[in-house]
Amino acid sequence: xxxxxxxxVAYRDALxxxxxxxxxxxxxxxxxxxxxxxxxxxxxxxxxxxxxFGPERVVDTPITEAGFTGMAIGAAMAGLRPVVEIMTVNFAxxxxxxxxxxxxxxxxxxxxxxxxxxxxxxxxxxGHQLSSQHxxxxxxxxxxxxGLKVVCPSTPEDAKGLLKTAIRDxxxxxxxxxxxxxxxxxxxxxxxxxxxxxxxxVRRPGTHxxxxxxxxxxxVALQAAEELASQGVEVEVIDPRTFRPLDLDTxxxxxxxxxxxxxxxxxxxxxxxxxGLATLLYEACFDWLDAPIGRVTCADVPMPYAKNLEQxxxxxxxxxxxxxxxNIGQGVA
Amino acid sequence: MPEMLMPKLSxxxxxxxxxxxxxxxxxxxxxxxxxxxxxxxKATMTVEAPNDGTLAIIAQEGDTLDVGAPIAMIGxxxxxxxxxxxxxxxxxxxxxxxxxxxxxxxxxTGIPTTDDGTGDTIAAATPAAAAPVPPPAPPTPAAAPPxxxxxxxxxxxxxxxxxxxxxxxxHGIDLATVTGTGPGGRIVKHDVEAVVAGAPIGAPAGMxxxxxxxxxSASTTAxxxxxxxxxxxxxxxPPLGGAAPAQPVPPKLPPPVPRGDWPAGRxxxxxxxxxxxxxxxxxxxxxxxxxxxxxxxxxxLEAARADLRVALPEDQRPSLNDLxxxxxxxxxxxxxxxxxxxxxxxxxxxxxxxxxxxxxxPGGLIVPVVRNADQKGVPQIAAEVRDLARRGxxxxxxxxxxxxxxxxxxxxxxxxxxRFHAVINAPEAAIVGVGRSVERPVVVDGHVVVRExxxxxxxxxxxxxxxxxxxxxLARIAELLEHPAALLV
Numbered sequence: 001x002x003x004x005x006x007x008x009v010a011y012r013d014a015l016x017x018x019x020x021x022x023x024x025x026x027x028x029x030x031x032x033x034x035x036x037x038x039x040x041x042x043x044x045x046x047x048x049x050x051x052x053f054g055p056e057r058v059v060d061t062p063i064t065e066a067g068f069t070g071m072a073i074g075a076a077m078a079g080l081r082p083v084v085e086i087m088t089v090n091f092a093x094x095x096x097x098x099x100x101x102x103x104x105x106x107x108x109x110x111x112x113x114x115x116x117x118x119x120x121x122x123x124x125x126x127g128h129q130l131s132s133q134h135x136x137x138x139x140x141x142x143x144x145x146x147g148l149k150v151v152c153p154s155t156p157e158d159a160k161g162l163l164k165t166a167i168r169d170x171x172x173x174x175x176x177x178x179x180x181x182x183x184x185x186x187x188x189x190x191x192x193x194x195x196x197x198x199x200x201x202v203r204r205p206g207t208h209x210x211x212x213x214x215x216x217x218x219x220v221a222l223q224a225a226e227e228l229a230s231q232g233v234e235v236e237v238i239d240p241r242t243f244r245p246l247d248l249d250t251x252x253x254x255x256x257x258x259x260x261x262x263x264x265x266x267x268x269x270x271x272x273x274x275x276g277l278a279t280l281l282y283e284a285c286f287d288w289l290d291a292p293i294g295r296v297t298c299a300d301v302p303m304p305y306a307k308n309l310e311q312x313x314x315x316x317x318x319x320x321x322x323x324x325x326x327n328i329g330q331g332v333a
Numbered sequence: 334m335p336e337m338l339m340p341k342l343s344x345x346x347x348x349x350x351x352x353x354x355x356x357x358x359x360x361x362x363x364x365x366x367x368x369x370x371x372x373x374x375k376a377t378m379t380v381e382a383p384n385d386g387t388l389a390i391i392a393q394e395g396d397t398l399d400v401g402a403p404i405a406m407i408g409x410x411x412x413x414x415x416x417x418x419x420x421x422x423x424x425x426x427x428x429x430x431x432x433x434x435x436x437x438x439x440x441x442t443g444i445p446t447t448d449d450g451t452g453d454t455i456a457a458a459t460p461a462a463a464a465p466v467p468p469p470a471p472p473t474p475a476a477a478p479p480x481x482x483x484x485x486x487x488x489x490x491x492x493x494x495x496x497x498x499x500x501x502x503x504h505g506i507d508l509a510t511v512t513g514t515g516p517g518g519r520i521v522k523h524d525v526e527a528v529v530a531g532a533p534i535g536a537p538a539g540m541x542x543x544x545x546x547x548x549x550s551a552s553t554t555a556x557x558x559x560x561x562x563x564x565x566x567x568x569x570x571p572p573l574g575g576a577a578p579a580q581p582v583p584p585k586l587p588p589p590v591p592r593g594d595w596p597a598g599r600x601x602x603x604x605x606x607x608x609x610x611x612x613x614x615x616x617x618x619x620x621x622x623x624x625x626x627x628x629x630x631x632x633x634l635e636a637a638r639a640d641l642r643v644a645l646p647e648d649q650r651p652s653l654n655d656l657x658x659x660x661x662x663x664x665x666x667x668x669x670x671x672x673x674x675x676x677x678x679x680x681x682x683x684x685x686x687x688x689x690x691x692x693x694x695p696g697g698l699i700v701p702v703v704r705n706a707d708q709k710g711v712p713q714i715a716a717e718v719r720d721l722a723r724r725g726x727x728x729x730x731x732x733x734x735x736x737x738x739x740x741x742x743x744x745x746x747x748x749x750x751x752r753f754h755a756v757i758n759a760p761e762a763a764i765v766g767v768g769r770s771v772e773r774p775v776v777v778d779g780h781v782v783v784r785e786x787x788x789x790x791x792x793x794x795x796x797x798x799x800x801x802x803x804x805x806x807l808a809r810i811a812e813l814l815e816h817p818a819a820l821l822v
Contacts, residue, residue: 259496259522290496290522329515
């Protein structure tokens with residue numbers, strides 16, 4: 001239970017701290033998922049929790065995503081606060097009916113008589129040669145659905161603070177981590193430091209172009225920003241952190257200031273996060289735009305297995321640099 | 334202020350006619366009182382006011398509107414004479430509350446951003462998910478009053494970024510005078526700022542070094558700033574009205590930054606037809622060909638054509654080109670070697686003499702085919718070519734009408750061209766290029782006389798036929814054309 005705020009903590013351990021603190025704070029909170037108890041979770045986020053909270057509150061389930069997600073929704077309706085771990089977002093497809101048709105709809109369809117205070121945690125992302133079925137970024141699938149809250153933390157601090165907010169929230173929260181971030185270290189807040197939903201954060205201030213990125217792409221964008229700074233171009237990197245609710249004001253006011261925007265998304269380009277954000281920004285900032293909004297996304301292909309192709313398909317800092325330079329009108333020589 | 338929409342008063346109603354308003358424009362109305370009489374496809378019905386407020390009528394008596402179209406606004410403080418949607422202009426008169434407040438846009442964005450559908454329990458946790466507020470004023474350019482949009486005076490829309498338009502409108506700059514340096518020649522912020530800063534119009538406005546980019550830079554350099562540096566090149570334009578050392582020096586523009594792969598001109602993608610032509614012409618370039626030229630005395634041919642005008646109905650009267658098609662077809666029937674096509678290491682002789690006729694169409698060129706042209710008389714060829722050309726220009730030809738010709742004829746004589754080297758329509762082996770028929774001095778029996786003369790060129794795939802073969806084939810075509818009665822058998 002040592003949470004020295006000065007000491008850098010890995011993203012996975014920040015999540016662990018949030019779970020541990022909330023399990024301690026609220027007896028209604030319990031965890032369930034595949035291999036989260038005896039095995040500490042596929043990404044070791046739930047390490048040690050079985051020993052400290054026991055098998056009634058840290059529950060191993062069979063490989064039945066639709067089943068245990070549905071069970072958790074029922075428990076949430078009955079007053080508990082389940083935190084579901086789905087091993088990766090790719091397996092959440094098996095539970096989509098429960099998520100979209102039950103979790104997102106019950107409060108609405110029963111006229112507010114029931115709420116579904118559930119958190120569904122899962123990592124998305126690619127980069128480990130897991131090929132096309134296990135390398136997906138499906139943030140947009142959930143962000144598309146009214147009735148869900150969708151959270152995509154990029155730092156240990158956000159992972160902890162947003163997860164605590166999610167657990168205390170009375171609505172279903174889809175909490176999408178990233179496989180490439182679990183080892184990322186940084187400072188974290190204390191037991192009472194909650195980060196509210198719907199507040200974007202400026203990761204790096206700048207004047208020439210607004211770069212919007214979330215989750216692991218924040219780090220790609222920041223790397224690009226360093227490179228651009230060495231060329232005299234200062235980009236403003238903004239992390240929306242949550243897509244439902246979305247802090248459009250912060251994004252739009254930045255874009256109105258810079259006149260240029262590039263959206264970076266690890267997901268596919270068509271009809272996805274980048275497309276949605278670009279549309280919202282066009283609507284909010286049209287008269288301030290000096291160029292069409294740029295997008296840097298995963299290639300529009302199933303993720304290749306081969307390392308070189310996988311890296312080519314994913315957004316890289318150089319792609320962001322090129323997109324920004326093209327956007328502000330400096331051709332890439 | 335809520336809109337009152339044309340109600341759907343029956344299952345089959347698609348539109349309704351406003352027969353009578355019971356209240357006048359500007360009257361106060363109360364929810365539930367009879368307000369308007371509407372005629373549907375089945376009956377006339379009275380519709381009640383849906384809420385309290387001041388009535389602003391949109392649909393006048395007698396107007397017929399689709400179900401769902403606004404017929405009135407009912408609310409408080411209704412401005413008189415609300416414009417019906419559709420006639421509303423985008424964002425000048427109606428948006429007085431801020432610089433170009435995105436009125437249409439935020440209507441749509443309001444839905445996803447304000448409501449995540451999870452009910453009132455969210456409210457406390459999501460302070461920022463409020464309705465989009467009117468955008469805060471942007472920094473420099475648009476902090477001014479809402480820019481009046483000047484519609485482009487000419488029909489051509491000038492490509493300019495929305496921001497550039499805003500700045501130009503604010504400074505009263507006509508975009509037609511600004512050189513765009515963005516992709517596709519788009520006018521971007523920098524270009525307008527360069528004009529504001531006094532750069533010579535039309536000069537290539539390069540990018541500033543990024544470190545100096547700011548909205549303010551334009552306005553600071555626009556004023557009577559102190560001369561920048563001592564670089565004499567920055568003041569090459571002598572001040573008007575004699576020596577005036579205090580005259581502000583035009584700011585020196587940094588050199589243009591290379592635009593990478595953006596060509597300076599405007600890009601237009603090829604149409605499908607143009608792509609096909611491009612591919613076929615590239616293929617044709619691989620054909621090793623040679624070209625033969627021969628002058629033909631067309632005096633008799635012109636006379637025969639004049640005679641045929643008397644003999645034939647209008648739609649069968651041949652042009653010179655129709656007569657040449659006939660001659661080429663007759664010659665080709667006798668000379669299968671000239672219509673063979675190369676297929677790997679084989680020569681294939683087609684089963685029929687089908688002649689392609691090059692036809693210019695908008696945005697390209699097509700070659701429709703006269704089938705069995707050697708077996709058709711001149712009137713029929715004339716009628717068919719006329720029909721193919723008309724339908725070709727209208728884009729009505731079927732693909733099979735454009736395929737499989739054995740030899741082609743291309744005629745540019747009507748444009749005054751004397752002779753030209755036509756490109757072989759691969760996989761054909763030969764093509765005849767037709768120049769104009771014109772009076773020229775010709776030596777006949779030791780005397781210079783005036784004759785009608787035309788130059789034919791024959792381009793031949795040298796893999797299929799050789800110089801002598803081509804020459805005798807061209808001679809036979811000439812012989813037929815110089816003895817036009819032969820064409821009529």
